[in-house]
């Protein structure tokens with residue numbers, strides 16, 4: 231008796247531990263429980279497990295290393311012949327695995343620096359900054375003469391001389407702090423540090439505040455010696471290294487600046503450069519902290535406000551006086567250039583007009599070992615696995631499309647042009663878009679996705695081994711999140727750690743990689759994921775094969791894990807009879823976003839402006855409908871399973887119902903698109919997810935509503951919420967169609 235009670239108690243404790251670890255476990259008492267594969271009959275799951283195991287046995291460290299070595303042998307900026315060579319390499323490798331693959335090219339506006347930029351101190355004494363990354367004897371590729379000079383993509387040409395003002399991260403509150411000190415940036419060159427926002431946002435805010443030029447540097451506090459040893463001794467940024475990168479106004483629209491919303495193909499009219507609304511008008515230049523020191527050290531003017539001090543060894547002043555004057559000159563060569571996507575397809579056997587899309591970009595600012603070719607390597611290894619499976623007799627139910635994007639670094643160009651060209655087909659056929667960009671810079675798994683994919687992602691991470699610990703990736707991800715969590719009482723938003731790893735939570739998609747056109751323009755369920763680590767060489771000449779072999783992934787086992795996980799998720803989406811999408815999670819997540827916003831509204835005394843109940847009711851309906859569809863989906867899969875066993879009947883009625891349910895699950899995400907677009911940026915149409923105007927990378931969920939609250943504009947807040955409520959109702963209706 232006593233033993234039984236102890237056992238029972240133990241069982242309960244264990245159950246609650248597990249249930250607490252995964253709040254969704256209680257909902258999954260379904261057919262998937264026995265097989266562990268959501269959306270599959272037991273028979274289907276057995277076959278699936280077999281194929282998945284065969285698949286996961288294929289990706290290998292040796293061939294991953296070889297792909298990365300080949301892909302990073304030369305710098306391959308979008309549109310260059312070295313970039314073209316990587317496209318051919320990727321296409322031919324995939325063809326070699328027995329999968330048809332083609333190049334798809336676009337003609338797009340891409341600037342290169344015509345000559346290296348000039349940053350010259352005029353006062354207190356004349357001195358030209360080096361603007362050059364060091365050659366390191368330890369890293370053979372650092373001496374490559376084809377490394378592109380330090381520049382920011384889509385900076386205009388410009389030639390300005392003015393005093394310097396240090397503006398910290400260059401966020402709107404930083405400029406407010408300067409105003410309080412009586413420092414104006416009008417007519418000045420502003421010096422901002424990288425971090426806390428997308429660099430295009432820094433350019434926009436500098437321009438709005440009347441600056442005539444922008445210099446952005448990497449402060450050692452953010453990714454240099456304050457974090458740890460610098461390269462080549464450690465993985466962090468050394469004094470000569472700077473971060474290249476685009477200053478396109480990505481939050482306005484991505485893609486070719488001259489063809490917003492349309493593909494850059496022959497016959498499509500182009501804007502004039504002056505007409506593009508996603509380009510900055512002031513010259514922008516990145517520099518290293520070695521160089522920034524020459525500008526910051528002599529600055530006078532007020533002592534830095536709170537939060538402005540960085541990691542250089544002196545007290546920062548904000549400047550604004552005539553003591554330090556700088557000459558900034560950028561000379562760009564703007565041309566229409568060709569870029570090359572590679573598109574490969576494995577035709578679906580039963581539903582070939584349903585596409586599961588995997589994507590990763592291939593172009594890099596320099597060698598791109600981490601960003602993006604760790605992802606390209608993972609894609610090639612996954613393709614190798616798929617190719618082998620096909621030879622073993624695997625026929626995916628749905629079509630798998632593999633996409634190697636070009637021009638991502640300039641502004642998600644290859645993916646955006648492709649998504650714009652095939653918009654109507656994608657709206658019709660796409661099941662999901664699965665992105666990897668910088669797939670490996672360490673061992674720490676993280677993911678962001680729409681909530682309907684959360685269970686799928688968690689499930690797949692349970693079936694892939696974490697190379698270092700031998701635990702599942704899921705377990706390792708949980709354990710790390712728990713250790714890292716400072717205070718369990720704080721929500722993500724409050725503790726400011728809204729990252730993919732907090733309590734193994736899956737983050738929200740903002741922008742900064744190729745999922746943006748799929749999710750935010752077309753309403754296709756999307757996922758982005760990878761393994762992160764101590765990575766201080768982002769967009770520098772040191773994001774090289776040597777860096778990766780020394781620090782990022784010396785054994786290349788995380789490249790293997792990335793390929794295994796990515797492929798496993800794609801296979802489940804391609805093969806499941808009932809699509810494993812869960813809109814209950816979606817509804818609950820949006821409810822959480824909404825209650826956060828309501829708190830903000832109350833603080834700002836704006837809650838009278840909109841109808842809270844309408845939204846709460848709409849969400850409740852969505853969650854109810856989602857639960858009904860989920861139940862029916864599970865039941866229908868069981869029904870197909872039972873009738874198959876009993877009468878060997880293919881049970882057309884159940885199949886027909888399941889296919890209606892699958893269609894509804896795709897339609898629900900599409901329904902969150904409002905064709906009118908977001909306020910002031912019609913290209914972005916998703917009512918739940920968009921990058922913020924003043925964050926650029928980070929998501930600003932319920933974007934127009936949040937922005938209206940930020941702006942304290944009650945009319946816009948009401949209008950934005952009305953549209954969100956409409957979108958939620960459309961999604962609920964789409965789900966309802968499944969059961970009619």
Ligand SMILES: [Zn+2]
Nearest residue numbers: 601602667668
């Ligand atoms: Zn990238």
